[in-house]
Amino acid sequence: MNPTNVGEHTELDDLALPRSIVMRLIKQVLPQKSTAQKEAVKAITNSATLFASYLTSAAGEISSTRNRKIVMPQDVLSALQEIEYPEFTSQLEAHLRAYEAALKDKKLKIPQVDED
């Protein structure tokens, strides 16, 4: 797939994350007055989709070695080590704790496994 072919519709486009949100995330790490060229944003957007599936695939493999059919958060955390993004782990653990605490707080029903 060639991301410079902006006119061409690829399967990555169907799975693309929204440009406006990606742009906002990018701007948060750039100094003011800095910009990102349209093709650069598209390249980062496509890369993000690939990252998500790369991480998913690693997490899926870990869950099957753990004899589970459902990918659990621990599998995702282990997958980050596996794909060499260990620096994301501590922040994700904090997100997981906050998410679980919020679930408990709201006394939500059993966390659903993948609707639809």
Added chain:
Amino acid sequence: MERPLGKTVLPLSRVKKIIKQDEDIHSCSNASALLVSVATEMFIQKLADQSFQLAKLQKRKGIQYRDVADVVRKDDQFEFLSDLFSL
């Protein structure tokens, strides 16, 4: 980057769609999808930041496509993206 913990700014439905593309995945808990989503946010910012560092070396204020491509070429952490940037 400070963001509300336990939440993602990316649309979780889209992230789940990406997860579902993987034929080896039977199902994925909501918490797992959230973690994939937040990790993807962090990834976007990491790639953008490193691309910007290259732009800065060239005394530019804007990230260009070639900055992103150069980061992917130079840094092993992004090697999984190399097909996307092979011209």
